[in-house]
Amino acid sequence: MDRRPGGPQAxxxxxxxxxxxxxxxxxxxxxxxxxxxxTPPQAGLLRMLAASPGRSQRELADDLGMPPSRFVPFADExxxxxxxxxxxxxxxxxxxxLHLTEKGAGLLAELREVGMAHERDICAAxxxxxxxxxxAMLRRVAEQQGLTPGVHPGYRSG
Amino acid sequence: MDRRPGGPQAxxxxxxxxxxxxxxxxxxxxxxxxxxxxTPPQAGLLRMLAASPGRSQRELADDLGMPPSRFVPFADExxxxxxxxxxxxxxxxxxxxLHLTEKGAGLLAELREVGMAHERDICAAxxxxxxxxxxAMLRRVAEQQGLTPGVHPGYRSG
DNA sequence: TATTGTTATACTCTATAACTATA
DNA sequence: TATAGTTATAGAGTATAACAATA
Numbered sequence: 001m002d003r004r005p006g007g008p009q010a011x012x013x014x015x016x017x018x019x020x021x022x023x024x025x026x027x028x029x030x031x032x033x034x035x036x037x038x039t040p041p042q043a044g045l046l047r048m049l050a051a052s053p054g055r056s057q058r059e060l061a062d063d064l065g066m067p068p069s070r071f072v073p074f075a076d077e078x079x080x081x082x083x084x085x086x087x088x089x090x091x092x093x094x095x096x097x098l099h100l101t102e103k104g105a106g107l108l109a110e111l112r113e114v115g116m117a118h119e120r121d122i123c124a125a126x127x128x129x130x131x132x133x134x135x136a137m138l139r140r141v142a143e144q145q146g147l148t149p150g151v152h153p154g155y156r157s158g
Numbered sequence: 159m160d161r162r163p164g165g166p167q168a169x170x171x172x173x174x175x176x177x178x179x180x181x182x183x184x185x186x187x188x189x190x191x192x193x194x195x196x197t198p199p200q201a202g203l204l205r206m207l208a209a210s211p212g213r214s215q216r217e218l219a220d221d222l223g224m225p226p227s228r229f230v231p232f233a234d235e236x237x238x239x240x241x242x243x244x245x246x247x248x249x250x251x252x253x254x255x256l257h258l259t260e261k262g263a264g265l266l267a268e269l270r271e272v273g274m275a276h277e278r279d280i281c282a283a284x285x286x287x288x289x290x291x292x293x294a295m296l297r298r299v300a301e302q303q304g305l306t307p308g309v310h311p312g313y314r315s316g
Numbered sequence: 317t318a319t320t321g322t323t324a325t326a327c328t329c330t331a332t333a334a335c336t337a338t339a
Numbered sequence: 340t341a342t343a344g345t346t347a348t349a350g351a352g353t354a355t356a357a358c359a360a361t362a
Contacts, residue, residue: 013277095342141280141283
C-alpha cells in the first residue's frame with residue numbers, strides 16, 4: 001500500500017508521471033538540440049515546414065502557441081541563418097509563404113538522428129515490445145484528449 | 159509505415175508523446191487547482207511539507223527547482239494565507255523549519271480529490287488493467303532516468 | 317569563513333496594442 | 340472594414356548578486 005503523504009494518485013498516478021517524465025524528456029531534448037544551435041520551438045517549426053510548406057506566419061504561430069508579434073523575430077533569426085525563407089504570396093501580397101531552405105532540410109535530417117537517439121535513451125528501461133505497447137497506449141490517450149498529432153505548444157523558452 | 163515528414167520518432171515516438179501529454183496534463187491540472195487558488199508549485203510545496211515537515215527553505219527551494227531568493231516571496235504568500243508556517247529552529251537559528259498548518263492540511267485534502275479526478279480524466283481512454291500497466295511502465299522509465307518520486311521541478315509559473 | 321534567509325537590482329521575456337500594407 | 344505582418348512599449352517574472360544574522 002502506498003503510504004506516501006499526498007496520496008498515491010498525487011505523486012504516483014499516471015498524470016503526475018506523465019508531467020514529470022514529459023518535462024524531463026523535453027529538457028533533455030532541449031539540451032541535445034542545443035548542440036545544433038536549435039531550441040525546441042525552432043525545431044518544431046522546421047518539422048512543421050517540412051510537413052506542410054507554404055503556410056502563413058499566423059497559422060504557424062497559432063500552432064506553436066505564440067502570438068504573431070512574437071513569431072516575427074523568431075522567424076527572423078531562422079531566416080538570417082538561412083534555414084527558412086519567406087516567399088511572397090502572389091494571390092495575397094499581405095501574407096508570406098514560409099518554406100524550408102536546402103540548408104534547413106539538411107539540419108532537419110540531423111535533427112531526426114538526434115530525435116532517434118533521444119527516443120532510445122528515454123525508453124532504455126523498456127523492451128522492444130514494451131516500447132511498442134507504451135507508444136500505442138500514449139497515442140490512444142493523446143487522441144482521446146483531443147491532442148493534435150505532431151504538434152504541441154507546450155514548448156517553453158526560445 | 160509512418161510517412162509523416164520529420165520522421166516517425168520525432169512526432170510519434172514515446173519521448174514526443176510524453177512531452178506532449180505531460181504538458182497537456184500539467185496545464186489541465188493547473189486549471190483545476192486554480193479553483194483552489196493554488197498554482198502547481200504551491201500545490202507541490204504543500205505535498206512536500208506533508209511528506210516531510212520541518213525542512214529548511216533552501217532544501218525545499220532546491221527540490222522545487224527555484225533559487226532561494228525566489229522561494230522567499232513564494233513562501234510569504236502561503237504563510238500570509240495561513241497555509242504554512244515558519245518555525246524557529248532551536249538548533250540553528252539561521253534556518254526556518256517549514257510546517258503545514260491545520261488549514262493547509264485541509265486544503266491538501268481537497269487537493270487530493272482534485273488530483274484523483276484529474277487522474278481519471280487523463281486516463282479516460284484506458285481500461286483498469288491498461289491504466290495499471292501504463293503506471294508500471296512509466297514508473298520503470300522514471301526510475302531508470304533517475305527521477306525522484308513525487309517531485310519534479312518542471313513546474314512553470316506561480 | 318561559510319551558510320541561511322532576505323532584499324535590491326537589473327535583465328529577459330512576453331503580451332498588448334498601435335501601425336502599414338494589402339485586401 | 341478586416342486581416343497579415345510588423346514595430347514599440349510596458350509589464351511580469353526571474354536570476355544575480357549584495358547584505359545581515361548566525362554558525
